[in-house]
Amino acid sequence: MEAVISSSPKAPDPYATSAAQTQSNQQTAAYNAALNRVSTYTPYGSLVYSQTGKDSTGAPEYRADVNLTPQSQEQLTNQQNQDLAISRLGNALTGQINNSLNTPMPDVATDAKAAQDAMYAKQAAYLDPQYQHAQSDLDAKLANQGIMQGSTAYGRSQDDLARQKEFAYGQARDSAIAGGLNQEQQAYSLAAARQLQPYNELNALRNGTQIQNPTFNPVPSATAAGTDVSGNINSAYQARLANSNNFMNGLFSLGAAAIPLASDRRLKRHIRRIGKTPVMGLPLYVYRYIWGGPERVGVMAQDVRARFPHAIIQRPDGFMAVNYGLLS
Numbered sequence: 001m002e003a004v005i006s007s008s009p010k011a012p013d014p015y016a017t018s019a020a021q022t023q024s025n026q027q028t029a030a031y032n033a034a035l036n037r038v039s040t041y042t043p044y045g046s047l048v049y050s051q052t053g054k055d056s057t058g059a060p061e062y063r064a065d066v067n068l069t070p071q072s073q074e075q076l077t078n079q080q081n082q083d084l085a086i087s088r089l090g091n092a093l094t095g096q097i098n099n100s101l102n103t104p105m106p107d108v109a110t111d112a113k114a115a116q117d118a119m120y121a122k123q124a125a126y127l128d129p130q131y132q133h134a135q136s137d138l139d140a141k142l143a144n145q146g147i148m149q150g151s152t153a154y155g156r157s158q159d160d161l162a163r164q165k166e167f168a169y170g171q172a173r174d175s176a177i178a179g180g181l182n183q184e185q186q187a188y189s190l191a192a193a194r195q196l197q198p199y200n201e202l203n204a205l206r207n208g209t210q211i212q213n214p215t216f217n218p219v220p221s222a223t224a225a226g227t228d229v230s231g232n233i234n235s236a237y238q239a240r241l242a243n244s245n246n247f248m249n250g251l252f253s254l255g256a257a258a259i260p261l262a263s264d265r266r267l268k269r270h271i272r273r274i275g276k277t278p279v280m281g282l283p284l285y286v287y288r289y290i291w292g293g294p295e296r297v298g299v300m301a302q303d304v305r306a307r308f309p310h311a312i313i314q315r316p317d318g319f320m321a322v323n324y325g326l327l328s
Contacts, residue, residue: 011274012233021230028226030060036221037062044072096198108187116180123172131165262289263301264319270295280327282307298322 037049045068052061068076138161147153265271268287274297275284282299289296301320304327305312311326 010272012237017230017233020233021228024227024229026057026059028224032223033060033062035224037064043069045069093198093201100194100196100198106187106191108184108191111187112180112184115183116176119176119179120173123176124169127165127168127172131161131168134161134165262315262319263298263304263322265300265302267319268300271300277327280308282327299327 039049040047045066048065048067049062050065052063054060138157142149142154142157147157267290268285269290271285271287273283273285276282277284277299283303284297284299286295286297288294299322301312301322304322305320308327311323313321313323315321
């Protein structure tokens with residue numbers, strides 16, 4: 001027996017379902033975006049969101065405008081001008097650094113040697129006449145005492161004067177060397193300071209305290225959950241399909257009392273499979289007979305013959321019918 005139906009559960013169109021879910025997702029995303037674009041107003045200025053249009057996908061496009069108070073705007077302008085001036089000055093100092101690197105250090109060692117010689121010459125100019133007089137006085141003293149040249153006393157006296165003289169000139173030489181080294185160190189330190197001056201000036205510019213831009217506190221984010229449109233569509237379809245299967249259970253429970261009708265595929269048109277029979281698992285279809293009439297639900301005799309040939313009835317006109325009672 002085959003059932004006449006006015007409507008049957010049709011599987012959802014996957015493309016239409018996907019399009020509906022995509023549209024719902026886009027609407028949810030746009031709603032969430034609007035929730036989080038909260039304009040902010042402070043004593044220093046405002047942050048205002050506005051929708052400017054939509055992109056090629058239909059998603060809304062926004063812009064954010066920061067409007068400062070006159071005092072904050074003046075502060076920002078001054079800072080930018082200062083930053084620009086510092087940047088230009090930094091470029092100038094960078095050029096000076098390059099020139100400093102390409103300028104060799106002065107030959108402070110040669111200058112220091114000249115200073116040493118000058119200091120020693122000054123000390124020697126003081127010592128020379130002093131020891132010339134000391135030598136004359138010693139010679140006269142030894143002669144008056146009758147100490148003859150070549151004697152032991154004479155040689156000892158001359159050696160003592162020579163050692164005194166050597167010690168005095170040695171001190172003068174050491175003093176000149178120390179003074180020259182000190183002058184060399186001072187000259188080198190001064191030259192190094194001059195060479196590093198552009199570095200120090202640039203570093204001071206880069207590390208100086210700068211004016212800060214006004215800031216805005218972030219707005220806490222908020223989201224709305226999306227709707228499972230595709231799940232709802234499929235759930236509704238499964239419910240309708242379950243109702244259809246319950247209907248078919250009742251159809252097959254009629255048993256042998258059912259009247260066999262023509263179930264041959266060749267007598268049907270507009271055939272559309274909608275599932276399986278609940279007991280035997282045979283393919284179940286929606287169709288119309290070729291001579292017209294309402295839409296029906298049933299099996300195809302060709303499918304039944306392949307698995308349950310005993311349920312096939314051969315009609316006198318050559319077409320097949322199905323004994324549904326044998327399929328229960």
